[in-house]
Amino acid sequence: MKHWRLANSRALTLDRPRLLGILNVTHDSFSDGGLYADPGAACAAAERMVDEGADAIDIGGESTRPGASRISAAEQCRRVIPVIRSIRALAGPAANIPISIDTTLAAVARAALDAGADAVNDVSGGTEDSALVELVARTGAGLILMHRERPPESDIYSDRYSEALVEGDIVAHVIASLRDHLVPLATRAGVATEQLMIDPGLGFGKTVSQNVELIARSAEIADAVALPLVSGLSRKSFVGRIGLKRDSEPGERLPSTLTLSLAHRASGASVFRVHDVAAHAQAFAAAERIAAVRSGAS
Numbered sequence: 001m002k003h004w005r006l007a008n009s010r011a012l013t014l015d016r017p018r019l020l021g022i023l024n025v026t027h028d029s030f031s032d033g034g035l036y037a038d039p040g041a042a043c044a045a046a047e048r049m050v051d052e053g054a055d056a057i058d059i060g061g062e063s064t065r066p067g068a069s070r071i072s073a074a075e076q077c078r079r080v081i082p083v084i085r086s087i088r089a090l091a092g093p094a095a096n097i098p099i100s101i102d103t104t105l106a107a108v109a110r111a112a113l114d115a116g117a118d119a120v121n122d123v124s125g126g127t128e129d130s131a132l133v134e135l136v137a138r139t140g141a142g143l144i145l146m147h148r149e150r151p152p153e154s155d156i157y158s159d160r161y162s163e164a165l166v167e168g169d170i171v172a173h174v175i176a177s178l179r180d181h182l183v184p185l186a187t188r189a190g191v192a193t194e195q196l197m198i199d200p201g202l203g204f205g206k207t208v209s210q211n212v213e214l215i216a217r218s219a220e221i222a223d224a225v226a227l228p229l230v231s232g233l234s235r236k237s238f239v240g241r242i243g244l245k246r247d248s249e250p251g252e253r254l255p256s257t258l259t260l261s262l263a264h265r266a267s268g269a270s271v272f273r274v275h276d277v278a279a280h281a282q283a284f285a286a287a288e289r290i291a292a293v294r295s296g297a298s
Contacts (some may be wrong), residue, residue, distance in 0.1 A: 053281030060102030106131035137190030149205025158203035219268035
């Protein structure tokens with residue numbers, strides 16, 4: 001059985017779809033910016049997500065939405081460390097929930113791991129700060145490596161690209177980037193493959209049609225790179241463009257998000273980074289029940 005090995009003797013088995021609840025301790029994230037800037041509100045949100053079925057919590061102190069300003073390591077730590085410590089001080093199941101820190105900076109990752117986090121979610125794929133993958137290797141933390149075409153500050157929303165940044169087969173391009181560059185960057189530093197998951201970076205410098213292609217052909221990516229795949233499509237602008245066929249607000253995109261998440265599961269994704277934990281937990285429970293009947297299980 002595949003599993004994702006984390007720090008602090010934690011692990012996440014991948015025998016079923018796993019939900020990574022999004023907890024942005026920011027003022028400018030595209031969907032939930034400002035909702036959880038207070039550590040108490042953020043901690044309460046983490047408890048709620050665990051009750052709703054989250055298998056892990058992804059905490060970030062810097063928005064990665066298109067056009068977002070970069071945040072210093074010190075400010076990211078000021079935002080996220082009290083939240084991580086508060087979660088670890090809770091009583092009950094939430095206290096032991098796996099936590100990933102969403103950052104590209106080793107200093108933030110180090111402080112978060114010291115405070116009780118178990119993994120790092122690096123949207124730069126380990127390319128912005130070489131010390132980050134070395135830190136992961138030393139600590140045994142989990143690591144998500146994401147592919148992107150542009151950093152957030154020079155990106156635009158994923159339904160705004162009229163011309164593709166990548167010509168040709170986007171799936172082959174993402175496979176080559178992950179398999180031949182990002183994953184070797186981590187393993188050469190000493191990160192074990194059991195610590196790694198990959199993310200095709202839906203929405204990060206891709207057109208609507210390229211995002212659809214990546215979802216539909218994710219099994220090819222997971223097989224080629226031989227690592228579990230993370231789905232990060234929740235409420236993104238291309239999701240609204242597909243389902244609503246117009247400009248939309250993040251809060252309107254839940255039905256399309258659920259539909260595409262289920263499709264992504266069928267195409268090979270293992271872990272789902274989501275805003276709406278309860279809705280995804282129900283959708284996956286129903287889908288897995290049908291899959292069990294089809295496979296002949298009781």
